[in-house]
Amino acid sequence: MEDFLHETVLLNEAVEALQIKPEGVYVDGTYGRGGHSQMILQKFEQFPESGHLLVIDKDPSALADAKQRFAEQAHTYIYRGSFAEIEQALADTGWEKPADGILLDLGVSSPQLDDAERGFSFRRDGPLDMRMDTEKGISAAEWLAKVDEQELITILKEYGEERFAKRIARAILRERETQAITTTQRLASIVAQAVPTREQGKDPATRTFQAIRIQINHELDDLKACLDASLDVLAIGGRLVVISFHSLEDRIVKRFMREQSLGDQYPHDLPIRHVDVNARMKLVGKPVKASKEEVKSNPRSRSAIMRIAEKLA
Ligand SMILES: C[S@@+](CC[C@H](N)C(=O)[O-])C[C@H]1O[C@@H](n2cnc3c(N)ncnc32)[C@H](O)[C@@H]1O
Known part of the structure; x- marks a missing residue:
């Protein structure tokens, strides 16, 4: 099998946004070739007690890479399937803990695009497949x-x-x-x-x-399902970090985070206290884009936009 590489987008920014802490539980919902996962594991090394990492991908070749690199790693669980199944995936780990951070780096990976046999690219002739799984x-x-x-x-x-x-x-x-x-x-x-x-x-x-x-790949339905599930699986203070690559994805993420941060909607003239609106998340910072240097060295990062939210209650 040919070895295709993926250059991770917003690597430091995304892992910083997760605010990795000792003994925390983190989910990399889009393993790809493990750029973000590897950095999360490196962060764990800074603590005496390791955290837990759940790795998810639909793609068998991504999973094969994860198994080869991380299967031996303690506190790491590899789940084959969609991030829409995040609740099931977390249950399968047996850790019995909520997640302290979820990362989604959406879309296709470079290995998927570069391998003509996968049929994702109009630049390479291959069978018209396009399935991640x-x-x-x-x-x-x-x-x-x-x-x-x-x-x-x-x-x-x-x-x-x-x-x-x-x-x-x-x-x-x-x-x-x-x-x-x-x-x-x-x-x-x-x-x-x-x-x-x-x-x-x-x-x-x-x-x-x-x-x-x-x-x-029912990409947008999977995204919506995972965002909804994040409310149930995140611990209070847990972070949701999502990198989108086109406006359809970003609109869904933006709307979801905004709605959760606004809470229940009442008519403007009703005297409702702030604590009663049941906001379930708060927005963290502004949307993050790749730096000029990153765009120069990795043109795929040009369209990336990262949004961060934190679970409140
Ligand atoms: C942009 S790549 C992620 C790259 C990764 N962050 C890295 O640094 O190597 C996206 C990956 O997410 C996977 N993926 C996309 N949608 C998915 C879904 N709904 N469930 C699970 N995996 C998905 C794709 O198969 C692909 O491997």
């Missing part, structure tokens, strides 16, 4: 073979914010009549021919690939 669900090719026009338009619009959704959907349906769409390059060229104008500096297939990937 290659043993579950259906591939992008299977989905495209069956999806109806209206659903495809909706997905391209909602998950890709693609203004040429209709044209692209029609082209896909027309082309699949002559031959099934089973490779990344074929899909990319169908999209390129269907769009009348191009966005500067963006491959015309960018939005279509993003939309289909989100659909195949």
Whole structure:
């Protein structure tokens, strides 16, 4: 198996935001290639009593990497599945403690993008798969073979914010009549021919690939489920740290954190005391972006935005 590397985004900033403490329980919900996990484990070494780290990823190759590097490590538990199952994953550890910090570094990893066989990239020709968990669900090719026009338009619009959704959907349906769409390059060229104008500096297939990937991996539903579950699994004072890479993810995170920090909503003129609004989280600092230096050395960090919230009660 080829060894693909992932350069971790906002490494120091994210681990600092978790405020690692002795004997704390931390969840890295998106292991990838373990950049954040490794740093959390390094922080543990500063204390006489080690904390606990739960590592989660859907991707079998990410998990294989985690097992190889960290399986022998005491107080580390590796869970294969979605971070939407965080409650189950924590229960499986047997630690019987709430989490002091949860980190989500969303989206795909560089190894997933760089390996043509995974089918995530329109830059590399490969089978049109796009599943993070290659043993579950259906591939992008299977989905495209069956999806109806209206659903495809909706997905391209909602998950890709693609203004040429209709044209692209029609082209896909027309082309699949002559031959099934089973490779990344074929899909990319169908999209390129269907769009009348191009966005500067963006491959015309960018939005279509993003939309289909989100659909195949139900990324936004998993994110919402994990955010909701964080309220149940975080200890008081525990931190939720989320790094997003596009506006759809960030909107969900921003809205969730804001709603939890505002608590119950009452009409403005009702005399409600601050303590009675039941805010369940407080926002910590402003959203964090990658520094100029980081963007220069790792262009993927350009679109990253990190938000932090702390559990109140
Ligand atoms: C951007 S990478 C994380 C990189 C990691 N922080 C590092 O430093 O190596 C995202 C990872 O999260 C995983 N992932 C995305 N959505 C997931 C989900 N809902 N549940 C579990 N893992 C998920 C992907 O498979 C991928 O390996």
